[in-house]
Structures are given as C-alpha cells and as structure tokens.
Amino acid sequence: MKYQVDEKGYYGDFGGAYIPEMLYPNVEELRTKYLEVMNEPSFKEEFKQLLKDYVGRPSPLYFAKRLSEKHNTKVYLKREDLNHTGAHKVNNTIGQILVAKKLGKNRIIAETGAGQHGVATATVCALMGIECIVYMGEIDIQRQAPNVARMKMLGATVVPATSGSKTLKDATNEAIRDWINNPVDTHYIIGSAIGPHPYPDMVTRFQSIISEEIKWQLKEKEGRENPDYVVACIGGGSNAAGTYYHFLDNPDVGIIAVEAAGKGIHSGESAATSQLGKEGIIHGCKTLLMQTDDGQITEPYSISAGLDYPGVGPIHSHLYRTGRGEFFSVTDDDAMTAGLELCQLEGIIPAIESSHALAIFNDKKFKPDDVVVISLSGRGDKDLETYINHFKL
Amino acid sequence: MTEKLLQMKNRINEALQQDKKLLSIYFTAGYPALHDTVKVIQNLEKSGVDMIEIGLPFSDPLADGPTIQDSSTVALKNGMTTKLLFEQLKDIRSSVEIPLIIMGYFNPMMQYGIEAFCAKCQEIGIDGLIIPDLPVAEYHEHYQETFEKYGLINVFLITPQTSDERIRFIDSVSNGFIYMVSSASTTGAKNTFGDVQQQYFDRIEALDLKNPQIVGFGISNHETFTQATQTAKGAIIGSAFIKHLTQNGVDTIDEFVKGIR
Secondary structure, X not given: XXXXXXXXXEEOOXXXXXXXXXXXXXXXXXXXXXXXXXXXXXXXXXXXXXXXXXXXXXXXXXXXXXXXXXXXXXXXXXXXXXXXXXXXXXXXXXXXXXXXXXXXXXXXXXXXXXXXXXXXXXXXXXXXXXEEEEEEEHHHHHHOHHHHXXXXXXXXXXXXXXXXXXXXXXXXXXXHHHHHHOOOOEEEEOOOOOOOOOHHHHHHHHHOHHHHHHHHHHHHHHOOOXXXXXXEEOOOOHHHHHHHHHHOOOOOOEEEXXXXXXXXXXXXXXXXXXXXXXXXXXXXXXXXXOEOOOOOEOOOOOOOOOOOOOEOOHHHHHHHHHOOXXXXXXXXXXXXXXXXXXXXXXXXXXXXXXXXXXHHHHOOOOOOOOEEEEEEOEEHHHHHHHHHHXXXX | OOHHHHHHHHHHHHHHHOOOOEEEEEEEXXXXXXXXXXXXXXXXXXXXXXXEEEEEOOOOOOOOXXXXXXXXXXXHHHOOOHHHHHHHOOOHHHOOOOOEEEEEOHHHHHHHOHHHHHHHHHHHOOOEEXXXXXXXXXXXXXXXXXXXXXXXXXXXXXXXXXXXXXXXXXXXXXXXXXXXXXXXXXXXXXXXXXXHHHXXXXXXXXXXXXXXXXXXXXXXXXXXXXXXXXXXXXXXEOHHHHHHHHHHOOOOHHHHHHHHX
C-alpha cells in the first residue's frame, strides 16, 4: 500500500483537482513547478534558515514525565506550540511564501477560520514585504477579535466572507473566488492539507519537518527513530499529516488520528468527518466530507475553531479507508478536561485543538513501555476565553 | 443508439445549426420561489429564448459570484433538492421544446449517483450538462462513456487564460458547444467588454474550432450580448436575469428578454 500522493494527485481514491477551468492555469502552474522549486538548493537553504532563526526550530521533543506516570506509558510531546506565532501553521506559510516568491507572485491571499492560519500568513507576508489579503467568515471575525487585530497589526487586509454560513468554508470559497479573479499575480496560501492537488502534498511536505525532527530527536532520547505511536488532532489535517509523514511506510509505527466529536458524534453538532462524512468534493478535492443526502455541504461544530472543517485532507481519508490510521473522536468536554490536565501536570496550556489529541488516553490504552509521540500543535493563549467560560474560571 | 437518444442530442445541435445568434438564459431552480422552476422555463421559451440552463443549487458554488450564490442559498432554504428538481421537471417536455441544460456542481450529482443522474436527465429530456468543477481530463477518463450512453452533451468552459493547446483538447472532447468564459472572473454582470475581451474573442475565432462557442459571464444587456456574439454563436445571461427575477418576479420575463436582442 502506498500512502504518498501518486502522479495524478491521488491518495488511493481521494484527492485530485476538481476545479473550475478558471483556476486551471493557477493550479497547473503550481502543480508543474512545486517539486522543482522545493528541491532547489537555494530554496531548501532559505526554508531551513527561516525555520531555525525565525520560527525557532527544531521544536523540542519533550518527555512528559508526570503525564507519562499518570497514563502509565511513555509520552513525548512534539512542541509545535513553541513555534513563532504559536502553532505548526507557520511551517507551511514560510514554505509557501518562498514558493510564491520563486513563482514571481506579488500578492498573497489566504482563508482563515479561527485566525491562526491568517496570522501565520500575515506574519510571513510582513516578513517578505508582500501584500496580504485574508478571507475570514463574518461570524468568525466577531468570535476571534484578537486574531483579527493581530492580522491588521501585521499589515494584512481582513475581508469578511458574508456568503453562505459565514465561516471557514465560506472564507475558503471567497479566497478561491479571489484567485479566479486574479489569476496572474496572486498566490493562494491554503492553510491545511486540503484543496486541489498539489496543495495537500505541498502542505504535507512543508509540515513533514515535524516528523523529520521527531526521528532524530527520538533517536537521541530513546536510541531509536521510530515511536510505537504518533498521535495528532485532525481538522483539515496539516499538523497530523506532518506528524505522520516519515512514519507512513513503517507499519510498526501506529498512526492515531483524533477528530472533534463536538457535543457527541450523533448529536448533530460534531466535526468527526471520518465517522459522519461521505465521499464527495469539497474545495477542489475528492475526500470524506460532511454533507446532506442531497450533497449540500453541512456546517460542522466543535468547541475548537481549528477543527470545525466539514472535510478532511485526502491523505487522511486514505489512511482511514485503508485502515493505516486508527481514528478516534473526542467530545468538547473530554478535550477540555485533557487540556486542563496538561496544564496541571506539565505546566503547558495547550490549544484546544491539541487538547483533543491529549484526550486519546480515554479511548486507547497503551503499554507501559510504548513510546507515544503526541503532536502539541499549538498553544492555548488564543483559547483562554473558551477555557474561562468552560471551567467558569 | 436509439432514436430517442439521437433526438436528444439533436436539440442542442439543432439549435446551434439555426442561422441566428443564440440567447441562452441561466436561472437557479427553486428561485425566487420553490415551485417557480417550470413557470420560469415556460416563460423563457415563450419570450423567445433559444436555450435554458437550469441551475442546480449548491451550498458552495466556487465559480459563481454573489448574485448566483445568493439565489442558490435562497433556493436551498426554499427546500430545493436534486430529487425535487427532477420531480418538478418530469412533464417539462409536454410544454417546452428548446434545449434544456442542467448546470450544477459535481458533488450533488455524485451523491445522487452519476449514472442514476444521467439516466434521469435522459428520461426527462435534458439535453446537456455544465459542471464547472468537473475537469475535462477527469470527465474524459471516468465519465464520458456514461454521459454519452444517456445522450447528454457535456459542455466545458474555457477562459482567456486557457492555452490554445488545451482549448484544442477541450474541443476534441466536446460534442455540442464550448462555453467561453468572457474574462478571468466568477459569474456576474458587466456593462461593457474591453479590448482584452475583444482580443480573446478574436483569438478563439482564429482557432477555427469544430464546436461553436457560446459566451458567458458578464453578459447583461443588449450591448454586451451584441459584442459577444459578433464572433461567437451565442451568449448566456445568468446574474442579470437572476437580478431581474429578484426585482420583478417571474411574470415579466418577456420584458427582460426583449431588451437583450
């Protein structure tokens, strides 16, 4: 079984580029050039340097002693929360801004839900002195005022998406429309391992720095490169794809995906795409997505704004269908409790997205000598208000 | 091929063979009111329109501008579904003769089942499909056989950015007409076309394609219709017609159409 993308842009049954003809030249330019650009020595050099000096990589692989004792197994946390801008998102935006520069683009667009990807994009645009336009659902703009302010301080223009449900999927639609209307000078920085080929693969490759580092860091700490399990939360699935990437072809490494069950998988308020989704087309790729019987895309729900995407990256649909990945879903309450547990056992306040991955111990029992690496995809500063409301702090 | 099938194919091709410029109108099924669909089609034919594109509403219409998206949102709120559209259209051929094309996004068709969708189209008397997010290579490889089995003409889009080579490939896969998107844009009404569009119209004319071309996106009035059809076989109006429906309802369609020619 093959878990990498094939030459046609598919992961098994999923992926492809289901895009209107108006987008074809943009996507085709990227498809034919992305690997070549990414493999240029000058590109690799600049990418590596920025990840080191600007993002602060390598992010630590931290042995969580008290968390390990509590769950009677060996838990390592991959500290993406310590990156500049507070999450894994910046790995991808650094990579894509460099691609955009190589392609001669002078205008950047992006979509954002909670604002994390928007902030990471605005950040790299400021760094490079390139115009930045971020599409964000009107409702999300109201919910995420601090991130809107951050983007503005970084010089980005935040455009409200007022169509449809006025959230992430609509912001994505608006960004795609912008790209249709500006086909020559603009690069679209997609924030997750979604969208038409080559986006899922390109984003995954930029995020694969996570598993690349895990391998040598674990070698230093445990004397072996491969953990028994890698665990990550999944919305669109970019931190997960990066966390799994270098372990995909090694069947000894268990791959665990944690989705947001919201108020319960069958509550009608959930974002557990692999459980509730059916094969279909969203934002240019064939994947599992939440939709009505009539094929209308539905609005997911999670307490975590970074996980409430109605689809999932095509690589993850493939991992799910082939059984290579073990998929779990965690409710709002369980995620919040796991987040608080990490605060009190390790002194780390996680993003609520990452708290979902930390709740894996409720559903999966590990052996005492298992080495379990959990991707701590982001930090919880942005979520304080939600934590305050939830725990009545 | 059965005789019925041949007839179906011919409705679009017959229209294309007429010695005049074709006016095609797009509207969203289930808009303004859920059960306006049939009345809009009948009134369009009565007012002299040559071809109709029936929009199957979708929650996330990437290629459309705000006017058509808003009409889709309303239609879905009204309760429009693929099944209901087929139900509304089941007797349409007893009253309407001009070619009917369903324009919609691929996901709702996938969920209905591609073969079942095509079979239903044939049963009703739909002549063709326009699916903006089904790429030509994907169609050619996986779906062309099924579409053709049910006598459906699939119409592809080209834009000012489409290369000559790709246009020739699209021409080779097409068997009705080519939908010429007027500019790099989502759907939406414009008042005039500039030099860039004119150069594009001229470039396509010079390619001497086997399929005639019909221009869409940005056609809104007599001027844009006339300019677009100087070189192309016809033009499609969508957003401007939806706006007319929004403001005036379904009873004054005649006035709108008369203003275009």
